Amino acid sequence: MTKFILAPLTGAILALLISTPLAARETGAITNLPLPRFVSMKASTGNVRRGPSLTHRIDWVFQRKNMPLQIIAEHGHWRRVQDREGQGGWVHYSLLSGVRTVLVEDDMLDLYMRPDPETPVTAKLEGGVIARLGKCGPEWCQLRSNGYRGWAPKARIWGVTPDEIRE
Structure with a gap:
């Protein structure tokens, strides 16, 4: 009887693993959300830093509210993002929104x-x-x-x- 219970369960798990894209299985260590993933700028301006802290140099400033960005890494309260051109850096999570644009x-x-x-x-x-x-x-x-x-x-x-x- 045990064989009949395990077989459908094993099949369901295998189907899930096969249907899930490899990239979707990687998750951020902080949020446990998929990496990479898209978000948008919550703020009108946001400093883009060379590293994940306030002590790192500001490389530039995003100046467009709702701009879509792709999160590619996480570290504490910081998210490494890229824009459409592949340019990016570290942004504090409070400047980002889960609203998709x-x-x-x-x-x-x-x-x-x-x-x-x-x-x-x-x-x-x-x-x-x-x-x-x-x-x-x-x-x-x-x-x-x-x-x-x-x-x-x-x-x-x-x-x-x-x-x-x-x-």
């Missing part, structure tokens, strides 16, 4: 009524615009910006991984 990569990006290019265009977003991220399927994500809402191809925005699905 994306950066429009292409100029005049069409937002569609549904995740289908045959549906009507609801808006066009300029390159560099920051939009709030909603649902994402395999190829499309729902975005909101300045009162407009629509769906855009995932490949034309930065701030979401290619295999990320959001409900």
Whole structure:
């Protein structure tokens, strides 16, 4: 009887391990959240330091609220982040938000009524615009910006991984 109970359980565990991407299994030592992961700037300005403490030199200052950033490491109250160009450094966690935003990569990006290019265009977003991220399927994500809402191809925005699905 034990064989029959363990077999489905073992199968479920194997299915979970196989279906979970390798990158999704790495977690931060401090938060136990996935690394890398996307966040946004909570503050209007934020110092980007060379190391994870106030004694480290400030390399530059992020000056754009809601800008999407990717956390690649954690140390105490500090998060190592990268922007779209791969530039980054250490930022205090209090300057970051879990609210997901994306950066429009292409100029005049069409937002569609549904995740289908045959549906009507609801808006066009300029390159560099920051939009709030909603649902994402395999190829499309729902975005909101300045009162407009629509769906855009995932490949034309930065701030979401290619295999990320959001409900």
